[in-house]
Amino acid sequence: MLDCVPDKPVAHTAGKINPIKACQPLGAMYAALGIHGCLPHSHGSQGCCAYHRMALTRHFRDPAMASSSSFTEGASVFGGGSNLKTAIKNIFQIYNPDIIAVHTTCLSETIGDDIPTIIKQSEIPEGKYVIHCNTPSYKGSHITGFSNMCKGMVSYLAGSDGSEKKRRVNIFPGFINPGDMREIKRIVSELGVSYIMYPDTTGVMDSPILPKYEMFPKGGAKIEDIIDSGNSQATLALGSWASDEPAALLQEKCKVKGIPLKLPIGVKATDDMIMAIKNEFGVEVPESLDIERGQVLDTLIDTHFHYQGKTVALFGDPDHVIAMTEFLITMGMVPKYVLTGTPGSKFEKIINGMLEDAGIEGSKVRAEGDLFDLQQWIKEESVDLLIGNSHGKYIARAEDLPFVRFGFPIMDRAVHPLMPVTGYRGCLRLIEMISDALLDRRDRDCLDEDYELVL
Amino acid sequence: MTVTESEIEDVMATYPPKVLKNRKKHLVLKTDDCAASCPQIEANTRTVPGIISQRGCCYAGCKGVVVGPIKDMVSITHGPIGCGYYSWGTRRNKARADDKTPPEQIYTAMCFSTDMQESDIVFGGEKKLARMIDEVVEAFHPRAINICSTCPIGLIGDDLNAVAKAAEEKYGITVIPYNCEGYKGVSQSSGHHIANNQIMDKIIGTGTDELKGKYILNILGEYNIGGDGWEIERILGDIGYTVNSILTGDSAYVNIKNLHKAHLNLVQCHRSINYIAEMMETKYGIPWMKCNFIGVEATIDSLRKLAESFGDEELMARTEVVIEREIARITPALDQYRKICKGKTAFAFVGGSRSHHYQYLLRDLGMEVVVAGYEFAHRDDYEGRQVIPTIKSDADSKNIPELHIEPDPEMYEEPYLHLNLSKEKYDQMVKEGHFGYYEGMYPVMKDGTVMVDDCNHYETEELLEMFHPDLIFSGVRDKYISHKMGVPSKQLHSYDYSGPYAGFNGALIFAKDVAHALTTPAWKMITPPWEKETEKKEGDNNA
Ligand code: SF4
Ligand code: SF4
Numbered sequence: 001m002l003d004c005v006p007d008k009p010v011a012h013t014a015g016k017i018n019p020i021k022a023c024q025p026l027g028a029m030y031a032a033l034g035i036h037g038c039l040p041h042s043h044g045s046q047g048c049c050a051y052h053r054m055a056l057t058r059h060f061r062d063p064a065m066a067s068s069s070s071f072t073e074g075a076s077v078f079g080g081g082s083n084l085k086t087a088i089k090n091i092f093q094i095y096n097p098d099i100i101a102v103h104t105t106c107l108s109e110t111i112g113d114d115i116p117t118i119i120k121q122s123e124i125p126e127g128k129y130v131i132h133c134n135t136p137s138y139k140g141s142h143i144t145g146f147s148n149m150c151k152g153m154v155s156y157l158a159g160s161d162g163s164e165k166k167r168r169v170n171i172f173p174g175f176i177n178p179g180d181m182r183e184i185k186r187i188v189s190e191l192g193v194s195y196i197m198y199p200d201t202t203g204v205m206d207s208p209i210l211p212k213y214e215m216f217p218k219g220g221a222k223i224e225d226i227i228d229s230g231n232s233q234a235t236l237a238l239g240s241w242a243s244d245e246p247a248a249l250l251q252e253k254c255k256v257k258g259i260p261l262k263l264p265i266g267v268k269a270t271d272d273m274i275m276a277i278k279n280e281f282g283v284e285v286p287e288s289l290d291i292e293r294g295q296v297l298d299t300l301i302d303t304h305f306h307y308q309g310k311t312v313a314l315f316g317d318p319d320h321v322i323a324m325t326e327f328l329i330t331m332g333m334v335p336k337y338v339l340t341g342t343p344g345s346k347f348e349k350i351i352n353g354m355l356e357d358a359g360i361e362g363s364k365v366r367a368e369g370d371l372f373d374l375q376q377w378i379k380e381e382s383v384d385l386l387i388g389n390s391h392g393k394y395i396a397r398a399e400d401l402p403f404v405r406f407g408f409p410i411m412d413r414a415v416h417p418l419m420p421v422t423g424y425r426g427c428l429r430l431i432e433m434i435s436d437a438l439l440d441r442r443d444r445d446c447l448d449e450d451y452e453l454v455l
Numbered sequence: 456m457t458v459t460e461s462e463i464e465d466v467m468a469t470y471p472p473k474v475l476k477n478r479k480k481h482l483v484l485k486t487d488d489c490a491a492s493c494p495q496i497e498a499n500t501r502t503v504p505g506i507i508s509q510r511g512c513c514y515a516g517c518k519g520v521v522v523g524p525i526k527d528m529v530s531i532t533h534g535p536i537g538c539g540y541y542s543w544g545t546r547r548n549k550a551r552a553d554d555k556t557p558p559e560q561i562y563t564a565m566c567f568s569t570d571m572q573e574s575d576i577v578f579g580g581e582k583k584l585a586r587m588i589d590e591v592v593e594a595f596h597p598r599a600i601n602i603c604s605t606c607p608i609g610l611i612g613d614d615l616n617a618v619a620k621a622a623e624e625k626y627g628i629t630v631i632p633y634n635c636e637g638y639k640g641v642s643q644s645s646g647h648h649i650a651n652n653q654i655m656d657k658i659i660g661t662g663t664d665e666l667k668g669k670y671i672l673n674i675l676g677e678y679n680i681g682g683d684g685w686e687i688e689r690i691l692g693d694i695g696y697t698v699n700s701i702l703t704g705d706s707a708y709v710n711i712k713n714l715h716k717a718h719l720n721l722v723q724c725h726r727s728i729n730y731i732a733e734m735m736e737t738k739y740g741i742p743w744m745k746c747n748f749i750g751v752e753a754t755i756d757s758l759r760k761l762a763e764s765f766g767d768e769e770l771m772a773r774t775e776v777v778i779e780r781e782i783a784r785i786t787p788a789l790d791q792y793r794k795i796c797k798g799k800t801a802f803a804f805v806g807g808s809r810s811h812h813y814q815y816l817l818r819d820l821g822m823e824v825v826v827a828g829y830e831f832a833h834r835d836d837y838e839g840r841q842v843i844p845t846i847k848s849d850a851d852s853k854n855i856p857e858l859h860i861e862p863d864p865e866m867y868e869e870p871y872l873h874l875n876l877s878k879e880k881y882d883q884m885v886k887e888g889h890f891g892y893y894e895g896m897y898p899v900m901k902d903g904t905v906m907v908d909d910c911n912h913y914e915t916e917e918l919l920e921m922f923h924p925d926l927i928f929s930g931v932r933d934k935y936i937s938h939k940m941g942v943p944s945k946q947l948h949s950y951d952y953s954g955p956y957a958g959f960n961g962a963l964i965f966a967k968d969v970a971h972a973l974t975t976p977a978w979k980m981i982t983p984p985w986e987k988e989t990e991k992k993e994g995d996n997n998a
Binding site (some may be wrong): 001002003004005006010011012013014015016017018019021022023024025026031044045046047048050051052053054055057058061062064065066067068070071072074075076083084086088089090091093094095105106107109110111127136137138139141207209210211213215299341390391394432 | 463469471474501502503505506508509510511512513514515531534535536537538540541542543545557558559560561562564565566567568569570571572573575576583584586587589590591593594595605606608609610611637638639640641642653690809850851854912913916930931932934935936937939940941980981982986
């Protein structure tokens with residue numbers, strides 16, 4: 001497995017080998033699915049749309065509906081305006097969504113189609129919406145694409161009526177699973193603050209089987225709520241890459257205070273989110289959350305010897321990796337190699353800062369890296385554990401490492417999208433997954449006489 | 456169950472007039488009065504913008520389907536990150552080391568992309584591509600390289616040919632460019648054609664290996680998903696054939712070079728590979744025969760037809776021995792599953808030939824396909840190859856270059872000589888459709904069933920409601936939709952990570968998987984008990 005990868009370091013400066021990022025439209029499509037009654041629309045050739053739907057479907061094991069402008073050579077030469085207008089007309093008549101969320105692709109970006117103008121010239125039925133965002137894939141990654149679609153929601157929909165702000169918080173959750181979104185909503189509810197989360201893929205990408213099929217399932221953020229979000233008191237922007245810009249836009253447009261936070265993965269990041277709400281709304285933290293938090297600390301103390309001091313190679317999307325690095329440090333583990341594929345130099349600064357604060361030396365950190373880099377580092381000096389998305393399984397096998405699946409995409413295991421890694425409950429789950437992986441490895445490798453019942 | 460024309464019209468009632476006019480021609484109902492020959496179906500034309508189609512793009516057909524699985528070639532996607540990322544490992548084309556290809560020369564688990572950035576789009580990406588090739592050669596020492604271009608590359612006009620040529624000269628290895636930008640043609644199909652052209656032009660015929668064996672075969676259009684190709688090879692090997700190469704499942708550049716040394720080409724997926732079969736016949740005189748190793752009966756038919764091709768009594772006898780042995784081995788277990796599957800109906804919507812092939816396997820189990828469709832087929836895949844001369848080429852298909860092929864002055868040999876047949880015998884067999892012919896899907900369909908080209912989400916939903924099949928065979932994008940509609944599904948692209956489904960062993964695995972899908976206990980539990988109490992309707996689906 002991966003025997004072709006050289007043992008010695010070689011030059012690797014051009015392109016990506018085994019990337020840790022996908023392209024912008026994928027994220028835009030996922031974000032759009034988090035609006036109730038929304039059909040994401042890919043403006044370009046149909047191949048991209050097919051690929052993005054496939055990638056989302058594989059991770060979530062749920063339908064990811066989306067349409068395409070289906071460019072052929074002609075549209076590529078003469079522009080895709082008529083394709084988009086035809087598409088909008090057909091979509092409303094055939095599928096009858098409440099809203100169409102258009103994103104561009106490399107192709108329509110390279111041609112330079114002017115989407116706002118085309119939308120203005122389109123037939124949009126009364127009471128329906130068409131929004132858009134630009135997602136050229138030669139910039140950013142699926143995470144920035146997600147962010148761009150969130151910005152599109154803010155700029156097209158959110159408004160403020162000028163009256164006093166409502167005692168309510170907006171939550172921009174970042175590119176996370178519906179299970180995580182549910183968990184974050186639960187925590188905010190426990191705090192007794194009302195909220196608007198968007199995008200919100202709960203009920204859409206983890207939809208149940210019910211006696212009757214609906215093409216647009218019950219879940220998702222309601223359009224009227226997104227519109228009203230401009231009247232909320234504050235916005236939690238969870239994850240810098242995915243949520244900072246849309247929150248900043250909402251602050252600029254509607255004067256809603258944006259509060260940038262990490263994704264609430266790990267004890268500290270969850271604490272931060274709770275503190276942010278406490279400070280903003282002056283609420284008391286209920287005992288239920290004290291108990292949840294205390295259970296995590298109890299578990300960390302009871303189990304530290306399963307994992308403390310172990311070295312970890314971690315890769316994935318920047319917001320995920322940053323929060324996870326913090327939690328690994330909390331667990332007493334050593335993040336030795338930390339990579340993301342998404343561009344943004346502040347990634348390295350943030351991670352290096354965390355490592356420095358923790359007194360950890362000799363780690364390697366890279367933004368815009370790939371799994372080829374990671375594998376070469378591991379070949380040079382191995383680690384105890386690998387954490388990342390499904391693509392990591394090849395390295396895990398080739399380099400004989402225990403492996404915890406975390407992030408996006410996870411295509412070879414089920415149930416993940418429904419189970420949170422966020423909040424205190426998420427901490428417990430991460431501790432369980434990490435301990436189990438290490439203990440399973442210990443049980444697998446040990447001598448008969450060391451094979452023990454109590455660990 | 457069967458349907459009528461007017462019911463089909465109802466399906467399309469929601470369409471705007473233009474869409475209706477377009478889509479109507481893509482749907483054919485099989486009825487008694489058109490049983491002999493297939494009514495014309497529209498295929499390989501543009502997808503209606505806004506329609507939720509299952510189709511992919513030219514790049515997906517070229518890199519994703521045809522050239523990506525060649526295990527000892529590094530395939531570089533030239534473009535932004537996405538296209539390469541999505542075609543990474545997602546087709547389950549199994550590959551393994553063998554005596555010609557050591558493990559360190561297998562790259563199929565890897566993804567290579569030039570990851571074009573904005574400045575590359577503005578100033579051109581040729582330099583970056585050339586640099587990536589340099590680094591890949593240094594790190595991996597591949598025998599040969601594929602470069603597949605994506606949408607923006609065509610627009611900015613990078614000269615792939617020039618980069619490939621320069622790299623070839625620099626390193627003395629084959630570097631093949633594919634101008635397979637996603638917008639070319641109307642579906643994956645154009646990419647298959649482009650890939651076929653380049654493989655024919657740049658690889659086949661360049662090898663000088665002497666192949667041993669009395670009956671040497673290539674299996675074209677088999678992608679070894681779930682190990683299908685290996686099961687076919689097993690059976691053929693037992694009978695006494697030598698499989699020179701599969702194209703392109705578990706295939707290697709070093710073997711494809713020698714493709715022209717075979718006596719006969721078998722064509723499994725007609726749509727994706729018929730170009731190579733035809734071109735090899737023209738250039739080398741190697742005949743081709745359509746086969747289908749999906750289904751017990753279909754496999755037996757193909758094996759017999761294959762043995763006849765060489766007109767060798769001993770080969771025919773040996774074929775019967777293997778068939779008998781295999782049947783005796785699998786029948787008892789298969790019968791168990793048959794009891795579960797018998798009388799059930801299914802839909803089959805998959806890319807190319809599979810929607811046709813699997814109908815035989817389902818019939819083995821006592822099941823019937825009531826609606827079948829292809830995503831990216833041409834008319835001949837439905838109606839049979841006799842319609843090829845009548846297919847008008849439109850602007851989209853004209854964009855795909857045709858290779859001009861002539862008999863090779865040194866290597867051409869008359870087809871009958873390849874097979875060791877007399878000329879008369881061979882000519883007669885050609886007339887009977889034994890060689891160089893494909894009858895299309897239509898003949899296998901029953902009266903009152905439907906063939907639909909490029910079936911979209913809306914039509915799938917309507918047809919599901921109309922037919923209430925027991926099972927749907929589809930791709931991953933449809934899979935979970937059908938689940939929400941209460942219909943179990945199996946993926947026929949990836950087999951839901953099972954397989955092989957080909958040959959005798961495959962039939963058993965497939966039968967088990969289908970039986971499991973039909974009998975998953977959860978299907979009976981969808982209606983909660985508290986709702987059942989009030990309903991208590993007889994014949995309720997979920998009861
Ligand atoms: S990188 Fe561009 S062309 Fe490729 S899938 Fe993404 S949007 Fe489409
Ligand atoms: S249509 Fe173009 S951009 Fe999209 S996947 Fe295909 S090659 Fe890539």
